[in-house]
Amino acid sequence: VAIVTTAGLGLRGEDAFGIGAADYKVIPLETDSADILMTHISVNFDRTGFQDDVNVVFPVDRLREMAADGGIGSVAGFHYSFMGATDPEQLESSARALAEMMREDKVNAVLLSPV
Numbered sequence: 001v002a003i004v005t006t007a008g009l010g011l012r013g014e015d016a017f018g019i020g021a022a023d024y025k026v027i028p029l030e031t032d033s034a035d036i037l038m039t040h041i042s043v044n045f046d047r048t049g050f051q052d053d054v055n056v057v058f059p060v061d062r063l064r065e066m067a068a069d070g071g072i073g074s075v076a077g078f079h080y081s082f083m084g085a086t087d088p089e090q091l092e093s094s095a096r097a098l099a100e101m102m103r104e105d106k107v108n109a110v111l112l113s114p115v
Contacts, residue, residue: 001111004098006081006113006115009037009058009081010037011031017039021086040084058113
């Protein structure tokens with residue numbers, strides 16, 4: 001199972017998403033949650049939940065628990081974040097490419113976290 005979110009997440013040290021960004025960021029499974037940053041550009045966006053618990057928008061710890069309990073087979077090695085403040089039509093090309101990449105990586109389920 002892989003996570004795809006529109007929370008504008010990225011890794012510490014990476015460039016933040018720009019206005020109208022149509023690309024996505026890759027978040028490896030082993031990334032420490034302290035190194036995941038929210039770079040969502042909307043001034044109206046409430047980051048409180050994310051600041052309290054990354055799992056609100058990126059529930060990787062819950063997936064790990066489900067895998068450990070046998071509820072799912074495994075957690076994918078890579079997860080992905082788009083910028084949610086982008087026109088969805090601009091995201092289509094990147095989303096299609098990402099879907100193909102996940103198929104090649106044998107991901108057979110995706111948890112969508114629309115933020």
